[in-house]
Amino acid sequence: MKNLNAITGFILSFFLATLCATVSCRSNGSRGGADRTPLFTNFIYEGQDPVYEKNPVTEGEFYxxxxxxxxxxxxxxxxxxxxxxxxxxxxxxxxxxxxxxxxxxxxxxxxxxxxxxxxxxxxxxxxxxxxxxxxxxxxxxxxxxxxxxxxxxxxxxxxxxxxxxxxxxxxxxxxxxxxxxxxxxxxxxxxxxxxxxxxxxxxxxxxxxxxxxxxxxxxxxxxxxxxxxxxxxxxxxxxxxxxxxxxxxxxxxxxxxxxxxxxxxxxxxxxxxxxxxxxxxxxxxxxxxxxxxxxxxxxxxxxxxxxxxxxxxxxxxxxxxxxxxxxxxxxxxxxxxxxxxxxxxxxxxxxxxxxxxxxxxxxxxxxxxxxxSPKGATYQLNQEAWFLNGNFTYQDDFKDSVLNDRWIGVRGPRETFAKPSPKGLVIEPFATTIQEMKPTSTLFHRQQHNFFKASTLIHYKPGSEKDLAGLVCYQREGFHYVFGLTKQGKDYYIVLERTAEGKADVLASAKVDLEQPITLEVRAEGDAYQFHYGKDKEQLNSLGEVVSGDILSTDVAKGFTGALIGLYSTSGNEILPGKAD
Missing domain, CATH: 2.115.10.20 (Glycosyl hydrolase domain; family 43)
Structure with missing residues (x-):
């Protein structure tokens, strides 16, 4: 496959994967109450690529x-x-x-x-x-x-x-x-x-x-x-x-x-x-x-x-x-x-x-x-039955007992941290962060459009500065954005951090009131990404400026994977709020 002449033997000999003991990855379950374990509800992913708006499918066609x-x-x-x-x-x-x-x-x-x-x-x-x-x-x-x-x-x-x-x-x-x-x-x-x-x-x-x-x-x-x-x-x-x-x-x-x-x-x-x-x-x-x-x-x-x-x-x-x-x-x-x-x-x-x-x-x-379309084939647009393409909206309230196949973990099973329930998705935090080359407590959805919106409602009160939960836009461990809720002193903050080549920078932060759940949203228009939050999903606030999606690109981060959008939770947070907006 992909330009591996120099590294094939190295990977085979060096990366002999060993089972990550669950106890070493998880946070201590006895350390906090229910509010300290985030509950995610109403995830919505909406593709908005102009190419599909310009080229709607008609009968006898497919994308x-x-x-x-x-x-x-x-x-x-x-x-x-x-x-x-x-x-x-x-x-x-x-x-x-x-x-x-x-x-x-x-x-x-x-x-x-x-x-x-x-x-x-x-x-x-x-x-x-x-x-x-x-x-x-x-x-x-x-x-x-x-x-x-x-x-x-x-x-x-x-x-x-x-x-x-x-x-x-x-x-x-x-x-x-x-x-x-x-x-x-x-x-x-x-x-x-x-x-x-x-x-x-x-x-x-x-x-x-x-x-x-x-x-x-x-x-x-x-x-x-x-x-x-x-x-x-x-x-x-x-x-x-x-x-x-x-x-x-x-x-x-x-x-x-x-x-x-x-x-x-x-x-x-x-x-x-x-x-x-x-x-x-x-x-x-x-x-x-x-x-x-x-x-x-x-x-x-x-x-x-x-x-x-x-x-x-x-x-x-x-x-x-x-x-x-x-x-x-x-x-x-x-x-x-x-x-x-x-x-x-x-x-x-x-x-x-x-x-x-x-x-x-x-x-x-x-x-x-x-x-x-091939002879005898009719393009279907039923979201429940088919894996859609073109511009589509996917919505998940996580109330099914089994996660949808489009959700994946990285390096470890989803079921060790992601728990669907009648109330929504509970993500039990690991002590690892997405900076690490280990299993993380992050449930990922592939980015499927260059123009998209992805949002979720999060019910969460971090117990300390080591707690963080929210959205991530992720290419790999050294290239990603974290958009999440954490705590410093007695105050709660929302933070936006950019990591490129392993170097992390907090781009923006703001104090927030977590007495009610908060909507977190990322929007992308090609290379331009922006992060929004608020209690009213119809009137969201932006956190920081528009940022580049360059670090989420295969040609910048290198490797063979595409960008992922993750619902993330950790008890090993190291992101500290900067000067509040």
């Missing part, structure tokens, strides 16, 4: 991306009339979100593949470690679903899990005995199975920075392990080694009309990203590239194009029951300052495979906001 926000590296498979899609989750917990659709445009969340601590050991890793590039495949020979991925945590490395029902429980991970990243399974018509993946060249044969290879192994389905000694390199460098192609990765094998096709990403996950295709007469090659490569990219287009979509690549194909093809892939929607706050998202295009090679329809032209 892309199909999954907005940080849902990168998509992989898709089909069983009968049902499609299943997964995406990378890095240090998020639970991991590997999984979606189901019967028409490719209306998607339901059906949970997460990795939702147990025995499967996901991301307790002390950087945000962009953890789970990389999951691949989901249905094996018709044994009626099982497989998800293979790389977990940079817990000593796993490459691993596979299985399930007979993708909406049910998946197995504990089976560690696979090979190096490299981005593994994908392929089940041939004769029942044989193979694993393809990205790897480094043999030691001493590296030709340049970013030189990678694609390998293939026989896969023993009975024992769920690669067959030792069966590995071989099937692509060296990329389409044309003489041009020094970089970061050949994310391989997938397909079979059509007796021939085998190998599709890979090339160019790295940034502005040079692309998708390329090869063909051969055997799963192990030799593979020859198509004359027209890449088959998907935005890198050659004008930089100043309107409603720009960029970084397209890392794709996977699926055949419909009617013999048509579609491809899912990642891309980004940068804001007016080229910031990538919504992260890498899941897009989809039809694929024309009437010729020898597949080609993404419109994949080399500027990507549109909306497309014609």
């Amino acid at each position: 892309i991306p199909i999954l907005q926000g940080c849902y990168p590296d998509p992989s898709i498979t089909r069983k009968g009339g049902n499609y299943y899609l997964v995406a990378s989750s890095f240090a998020f917990f639970p991991g590997v979100p999984i979606f189901q659709s019967n028409d490719l445009i209306n998607w339901k969340s059906i949970g997460h593949v990795l939702d147990r601590e025995s499967q996901l050991k991301v307790y002390d890793i950087p945000m962009s470690a953890g789970i990389y590039a999951p691949d989901i495949q249905y094996n018709p020979h044994n009626d099982m679903f497989y998800m293979i991925t790389t977990q940079f945590a817990g000593g796993f490395g490459n691993m596979v899990v299985k399930a007979s029902d993708p909406a049910g429980d998946w197995s504990d991970p089976i560690k696979l005995d090979f190096e490299g990243i981005d593994p994908a399974l392929f089940f041939d018509d004769d029942g044989k199975a193979y694993v393809v993946h990205n790897d480094a060249p043999e030691k001493g044969k590296e030709l340049y920075e970013g030189h990678r290879v694609i390998k293939i192994w026989d896969y023993d389905v009975e024992n769920d392990q690669v067959v030792q000694g069966s590995d071989q390199i099937i692509v060296d460098g990329g389409v044309d080694l003489s041009k020094k192609p970089i970061w050949i990765e994310a391989p997938h094998l397909y079979k059509k009309n007796g021939k085998y096709y190998l599709m890979c990403a090339e160019g790295g996950t940034g502005g040079n990203h692309s998708e390329v295709i090869f063909s051969g007469t055997h799963p192990k090659g030799p593979f020859k590239p198509a004359k027209k490569n890449p088959i998907l990219s935005q890198r050659h287009l004008a930089k100043d194009r309107s409603d720009k979509v960029d970084w397209a690549g890392h794709a996977d194909l699926v055949e419909t029951s009617d013999g048509e093809y579609y491809g899912v892939f990642l891309a980004v929607r940068p804001n007016e300052k080229e910031r990538v706050n919504t992260g890498r998202e899941t897009f989809m295009l039809p694929v024309d495979w009437t010729g020898e090679f597949p080609a993404f329809v419109g994949g080399m032209a500027p990507l549109p906001t909306k497309l014609r």
Whole structure:
């Protein structure tokens, strides 16, 4: 996957995640009354992107991306009339979100593949470690679903899990005995199975920075392990080694009309990203590239194009029951300052495979906001049933006994601190803060629009200056905004703190009366973010000036995740109010 030649081995050897003992993360539950544990109610997230206002969907159309926000590296498979899609989750917990659709445009969340601590050991890793590039495949020979991925945590490395029902429980991970990243399974018509993946060249044969290879192994389905000694390199460098192609990765094998096709990403996950295709007469090659490569990219287009979509690549194909093809892939929607706050998202295009090679329809032209729906598909707008895209409003009063799948923790399970109740969401504070590379008591929702509002009503009286609860806008531990309530002396304060490259600065603070609950709200218009608070949600006060969302952008904070909006609580607060506004 993403420019990891220098760090792959380091992450695998160093970040052997160990279980964070709950007692060390939690605050002392006996130290305060109920007011000192925050209660969050009426969370509202409202997307307001102008591009969707300018381009409303009409009958027979649907929006892309199909999954907005940080849902990168998509992989898709089909069983009968049902499609299943997964995406990378890095240090998020639970991991590997999984979606189901019967028409490719209306998607339901059906949970997460990795939702147990025995499967996901991301307790002390950087945000962009953890789970990389999951691949989901249905094996018709044994009626099982497989998800293979790389977990940079817990000593796993490459691993596979299985399930007979993708909406049910998946197995504990089976560690696979090979190096490299981005593994994908392929089940041939004769029942044989193979694993393809990205790897480094043999030691001493590296030709340049970013030189990678694609390998293939026989896969023993009975024992769920690669067959030792069966590995071989099937692509060296990329389409044309003489041009020094970089970061050949994310391989997938397909079979059509007796021939085998190998599709890979090339160019790295940034502005040079692309998708390329090869063909051969055997799963192990030799593979020859198509004359027209890449088959998907935005890198050659004008930089100043309107409603720009960029970084397209890392794709996977699926055949419909009617013999048509579609491809899912990642891309980004940068804001007016080229910031990538919504992260890498899941897009989809039809694929024309009437010729020898597949080609993404419109994949080399500027990507549109909306497309014609697949045959027989009708775009749904029912918030309760579907995972919406375009401009939408999501509201949660937290009165259900189980959290919605869109809510995630970081590095640890949500259930250890987030407690839905008939009154709302109680977040029991840990002593850790979001500055730390540990599980935190923060419930996160992905930022899914460049223009949005997110608000919540908080019932809370901090007991001391060590207590804080509120909203956060978060990229990773060293890049975020905290907008919360705390105490100093006998007074209560609302504070706004900016952290960039680990350096924290209090931007503004104000005394507040907490005899009644307070609405906290963040609004973003592209790169411009502003924070508001008040007892009357119709007449909110701003805290501080408009601030830049630069630190929430993937290209500034680095890494592979998008911005998150969090409901946050800690008993280890170190933010002190400055001069009150």
